[in-house]
Amino acid sequence: xxxxxxxxxxxxxxxxxxxxxxxxxxxxxxxxxxxxxxxxxxxxxxxxxxxxxxxxxxxxxxxxxxxxxxxxxxxxxxxxxxxxxxxxxxxxxxxxxxxxxxxxxxxxxxxxxxxxxxxxxxxxxxxxxxxxxxxxxxxxxxxxxxxxxxxxxxxxxxxxxxxxxxxxxxxxxxxxxxxxxxxxxxxxxxxxxxxxxxxxxxxxxxxxxxxxxxxxxxxxxxxxxxxxxxxxxxxxxxxxxxxxxxxxxxxxxxxxxxxxxxxxxxxxxxxxxxxxxxxxxxxxxxxxxxxxxxxxxxxxxxxxxxxxxxxxxxxxxxxxxxxxxxxxxxxxxxxxxxxxxxxxxxxxxxxxxxxxxxxxxxxxxxxxxx
Amino acid sequence: xxxxxxxxxxxxxxxxxxxxxxxxxxxxxxxxxxxxxxxxxxxxxxxxxxxxxxxxxxxxxxxxxxxxxxxxxxxxxxxxxxxxxxxxxxxxxxxxxxxxxxxxxxxxxxxxxxxxxxxxxxxxxxxxxxxxxxxxxxxxxxxxxxxxxxxxxxxxxxxxxxxxxxxxxxxxxxxxxxxxxxxxxxxxxxxxxxxxxxxxxxxxxxxxxxxxxxxxxxxxxxxxxxxxxxxxxxxxxxxxxxxxxxxxxxxxxxxxxxxxxxxxxxxxxxxxxxxxxxxxxxxxxxxxxxxxxxxxxxxxxxxxxxxxxxxxxxxxxxxxxxxxxxxxxxxxxxxxxxxxxxxxxxx
Numbered sequence: 001x002x003x004x005x006x007x008x009x010x011x012x013x014x015x016x017x018x019x020x021x022x023x024x025x026x027x028x029x030x031x032x033x034x035x036x037x038x039x040x041x042x043x044x045x046x047x048x049x050x051x052x053x054x055x056x057x058x059x060x061x062x063x064x065x066x067x068x069x070x071x072x073x074x075x076x077x078x079x080x081x082x083x084x085x086x087x088x089x090x091x092x093x094x095x096x097x098x099x100x101x102x103x104x105x106x107x108x109x110x111x112x113x114x115x116x117x118x119x120x121x122x123x124x125x126x127x128x129x130x131x132x133x134x135x136x137x138x139x140x141x142x143x144x145x146x147x148x149x150x151x152x153x154x155x156x157x158x159x160x161x162x163x164x165x166x167x168x169x170x171x172x173x174x175x176x177x178x179x180x181x182x183x184x185x186x187x188x189x190x191x192x193x194x195x196x197x198x199x200x201x202x203x204x205x206x207x208x209x210x211x212x213x214x215x216x217x218x219x220x221x222x223x224x225x226x227x228x229x230x231x232x233x234x235x236x237x238x239x240x241x242x243x244x245x246x247x248x249x250x251x252x253x254x255x256x257x258x259x260x261x262x263x264x265x266x267x268x269x270x271x272x273x274x275x276x277x278x279x280x281x282x283x284x285x286x287x288x289x290x291x292x293x294x295x296x297x298x299x300x301x302x303x304x305x306x307x308x309x310x311x312x313x314x315x316x317x318x319x320x321x322x323x324x325x326x327x328x329x330x331x332x333x334x335x336x337x338x339x340x341x342x343x344x345x346x347x348x349x350x351x352x353x354x355x356x357x358x359x360x361x362x363x364x365x366x367x368x369x370x
Numbered sequence: 371x372x373x374x375x376x377x378x379x380x381x382x383x384x385x386x387x388x389x390x391x392x393x394x395x396x397x398x399x400x401x402x403x404x405x406x407x408x409x410x411x412x413x414x415x416x417x418x419x420x421x422x423x424x425x426x427x428x429x430x431x432x433x434x435x436x437x438x439x440x441x442x443x444x445x446x447x448x449x450x451x452x453x454x455x456x457x458x459x460x461x462x463x464x465x466x467x468x469x470x471x472x473x474x475x476x477x478x479x480x481x482x483x484x485x486x487x488x489x490x491x492x493x494x495x496x497x498x499x500x501x502x503x504x505x506x507x508x509x510x511x512x513x514x515x516x517x518x519x520x521x522x523x524x525x526x527x528x529x530x531x532x533x534x535x536x537x538x539x540x541x542x543x544x545x546x547x548x549x550x551x552x553x554x555x556x557x558x559x560x561x562x563x564x565x566x567x568x569x570x571x572x573x574x575x576x577x578x579x580x581x582x583x584x585x586x587x588x589x590x591x592x593x594x595x596x597x598x599x600x601x602x603x604x605x606x607x608x609x610x611x612x613x614x615x616x617x618x619x620x621x622x623x624x625x626x627x628x629x630x631x632x633x634x635x636x637x638x639x640x641x642x643x644x645x646x647x648x649x650x651x652x653x654x655x656x657x658x659x660x661x662x663x664x665x666x667x668x669x670x671x672x673x674x675x676x677x678x679x680x681x682x683x684x685x686x687x688x689x690x691x692x693x694x695x696x697x698x699x700x701x702x703x704x705x706x707x708x709x710x711x712x713x714x715x716x717x
Contacts, residue, residue, distance in 0.1 A: 030629055152671070181530060185531075206551075209551060217675060217679045221683055224683055224684075248695055255694075
């Protein structure tokens with residue numbers, strides 16, 4: 001009977017070998033993947049996966065406005081209304097200018113975008129790193145999202161490991177030797193110094209939480225930009241077509257160009273460069289993605305802590321080296337995000353000057369946000 | 371509570387003529403029209419009497435004011451029609467057609483009702499509420515384990531001569547500090563959302579009052595710029611801000627619903643898999659325990675990231691767009707007004 005049960009279990013194991021559950025829902029695939037489950041915004045005006053799609057709808061808006069203004073011009077000419085004629089003439093010229101701006105800026109920016117990505121790929125290949133090919137806007141967003149999400153998850157696992165170590169140190173520091181028979185004597189806690197390591201773990205944990213938080217926010221910020229910001233392009237072109245709302249249109253165009261075009265290109269460049277140098281930096285440190293699969297290094301830390309009553313320098317330097325290096329690399333990612341945001345706010349102000357939007361042109365956008 | 375808020379929003383925005391004349395939202399426009407008509411009458415009398423006193427200069431100035439008053443009257447009529455249309459326009463259908471209106475929004479709702487419903491759902495049923503509940507569950511799970519205390523006496527019968535230690539079987543100790551950061555963060559997010567509630571609830575009244583006062587005040591030369599700035603502020607807070615809230619929070623709520631089962635609630639599916647083969651594999655090898663812990667951590671991280679992003683970025687984006695609109699529109703109509711500086715000073 002026992003043999004039959006063992007045989008059945010063996011057969012079951014053979015059959016199900018390799019058929020393990022998928023772990024870790026990936027938001028990048030859900031948001032930017034080809035089978036995205038997010039509803040396309042604006043119905044037929046879906047956010048395009050390339051600049052060409054956005055350009056098409058923008059030209060449609062300009063043509064529609066030009067048709068209306070041409071009609072007004074014809075009425076002015078027919079009924080000899082000089083004011084209407086001069087107004088329409090000015091507006092036709094402004095819309096032609098809008099057309100040129102969209103072509104020039106989009107084309108120029110697409111070129112700048114490719115230039116930034118090319119520089120990043122060149123830089124990472126020069127130091128022996130690998131690069132991911134970017135063929136469209138959505139693939140750039142997707143690759144950037146994947147990089148920051150995986151790094152954020154890595155930080156979360158370090159928090160779990162830090163918690164496990166703190167748990168071990170907590171038990172060790174509480175070890176008490178009672179030498180007080182009949183209520184008179186001494187109490188010794190030989191491993192109380194582990195509290196210092198525990199506090200160190202807490203500090204590293206706070207850094208890791210901050211880094212993970214910024215990276216996760218960046219991931220979902222990219223989703224908001226990808227799906228919502230094309231609205232600013234269409235509204236910007238529409239508003240720029242009329243004299244009373246021209247400044248507002250310029251401001252919206254500036255916001256779109258800065259965040260939809262430049263921001264993902266900049267963070268992608270940082271991610272490409274950091275992603276390439278990360279294996280080099282971390283070559284001596286085992287990347288721990290699953291605390292239950294990497295007990296070796298943890299037991300080494302725990303054993304080194306418990307094998308000596310008097311602490312030595314290595315017991316403090318080992319966790320510092322292990323977690324400090326990892327957090328430092330991820331901190332570079334966070335600095336990259338902050339620098340990209342600062343550059344984008346500067347670009348907004350530059351476009352405010354270029355497109356005549358006083359709300360953006362007075363060097364106050366970042367100050368207002370803060 | 372949401373029913374009360376929606377009732378208040380619709381009560382201040384009635385479609386009938388008597389409602390238009392008496393409702394707190396739209397009644398300001400008839401009042402402003404009466405005041406403008408009175409001002410035109412007074413200016414007309416001054417215009418006629420000025421030559422009798424030999425003051426042609428006063429006549430010239432009054433002539434400009436009369437034109438401005440007539441223009442203001444036209445604007446009052448235009449904005450009055452616009453505000454009535456805003457109250458009666460079926461914003462829910464339009465936003466639903468472009469997938470920006472989740473199912474929680476009442477049918478045939480106007481712009482203000484859509485904005486309030488979206489904000490309310492986000493805070494009380496959607497991401498923020500789920501994060502709050504998830505954090506409570508997380509804290510409970512982290513602290514529900516027992517604590518083992520052991521004590522070994524070297525000599526039986528003699529107390530306090532031996533060893534003792536305690537082993538907490540719940541990981542809550544080291545993680546409690548981290549959960550306190552989250553709790554504090556969530557409190558601030560609730561405060562930011564409540565601030566938006568206050569602004570949205572007051573949006574129709576602000577639209578009516580600021581526009582009415584601005585249109586009257588811009589009749590006179592010295593106060594023309596101030597009136598233009600008030601008009602821009604009224605349109606910005608009363609129309610642009612609810613529109614932005616409807617669009618942005620409608621998108622976020624729809625996205626949350628779409629991603630809910632994939633990203634936030636996939637713990638069981640991810641732990642055991644979706645096929646018989648994978649379920650058997652995970653049970654036999656015991657890896658479902660590890661998988662479920664991993665999956666729960668991933669799901670919680672996704673929920674925290676999504677909610678934090680939506681709660682921080684969306685209000686900022688909405689305020690920036692309103693500020694841009696108010697600054698540029700007020701520059702075109704009158705005196706340049708900086709909305710964000712005004713808001714930060716008030717706060």
